[in-house]
Amino acid sequence: MSVIKFQTNIPVALRMRSIEGKPVESQFGGVQHMFSADEGTFYVSEVVGSILSEQLEKLDVRIGEPVEITKAEVSRPGGRKGIQWQVAKTVTPAEGLNGTFAPELPITPPPMREQNGKPPSELVEKLQASIAMIEARKQASAPADQPKWAQTLSSQTKHVLDVYAELVNYASARHGNAVKPDDIRAMMTTVFINLSKGGNANAA
Secondary structure (H helix, E strand, O other): OOEOOOOOOOOEEEEEOOOOOEEEEOOOOOEEEEEEEOOEEEEEEHHHHHHHHHHHHHOOOOOOOEEEEEEEEEEOOOOOEEEEEEEEEOOOOOEOOOOOEOOOOOOOOOOOOOEOOEOOOHHHHHHHHHHHHHHHHHHHHOOOOOOHHHHHHHHHHHHHHHHHHHHHHHHHHHHOOOOOHHHHHHHHHHHHHHHHHHOOOOOO
16 A cells, blocks of 8 residues: 655645544654545654544544645744644535535546557556546535636636646656655646647646
């Protein structure tokens, strides 16, 4: 099972398999808390483990429910910066705003075009599938009284953030530190420009 890494201010979407952290011995000495999710496992300090368990319990998160965990940078008194771990429940396309069931929205990515006679790369396919899935999820959870321009602004920004976070986690799990977040940002820009030229980008 892959090890999940948290980048500062980038939410990580998870489906938790354990709400309580399991105490394990750290390779650096002392004790860590290990959490399991469908996407992999992650290790945090005892203090952070207690904070995450408390937030998961307060939100009444059940095993398998989608959540987002963020290692957020916050301002402290005196202008200092600090880290605050945040947990939030997320809404799937099949759920309404208050947990009520809503019809599933189609999550079919747009057709892929061959580039230079070659099929699209796995990264491009993952990018398009992720955009389509996020679009369906955001449409299901958007407030009804929100103006169209505000929904579009919020949706597009969240799309970029979610896709970037997914690719950072993918690169970390697959390639360790060989691929930097700045490299991913540059690749995303290149891929999106190519998709736009081919008419495949999901423009607002």
